[in-house]
Amino acid sequence: MQSLQDTLYNWLTIKVVCDARPEDSSANDTRVLFENLLNEEHQIEIIGVKREEPFYFVQYCINQEEKTQRFPIELIEVMLDQINAEPEKYLNYD
Template identity: 40%
Template sequence: MRLEDALFNWLQIQLVAEDRPEDRAAADTRDFFLEILTEDHGVSNLLIHKTDDTMVHLKYDKDGRSKLQMYPREAAEQLLADINENPKYN
């Protein structure tokens, strides 16, 4: 899995896990993507640094350097919106 894809997948499920702290599956999935990021890509100190009107900013360390990756906010929040709109998951 490419680094950018793993970061995006982690971001989406992190937003779900934050919004739904009782959702164990979301937390397990978030941890799975974090494991991919740390073990396969050498990422550490990953966090959502900032969210503005249009973008979500991720900060992380890789290869001894601090990195910033941004994703469109609408895309990042889509999984959470889909879950919240489906009564089966509420």
Template identity: 40%
Template sequence: MRLQDALFNLLQIRLVAEARPDDNAARETLDFFGQILREDHHLSHVEVAAVDETMIHVKYTADGKTKTELFDREHAERLLADIEANPKYN
């Protein structure tokens, strides 16, 4: 899995896990993508550094260097919106 895809997937499921703290599947999926980033991409730290009207800034450390990736906020929040809109998951 490409680094940008793994970061985006981690971001999406992190938003879900934070909004739904009792959702065990979300927490397990969050751990899964965290493991991919650690083991496959050798990242030592990943965090949401900032959120503005249109973008979510994800900061991470790779090879001792801190980098930032920007993701479209609406696109990143889509999974949570889809879950919340489906009565099966509420």
């Protein structure tokens, strides 16, 4: 089992990709996988995500308590930056 922080990091990274590439079915499938991990293994519900330099803030609820985790924008957007730099390597196959 991944730590909550690692799972949130992975989910947010792929969510950013999904938001930029809504037609990317692989990214969407991966996002759903991490959402299921967050719900089933960590029993959390995502409340919201905010991008405010230099961080992304993820608000979530665990055990009826609201919490916030922050992640540096540059780390979260690495995958999207790679995809944008070499889009031919990241084609969408249905």
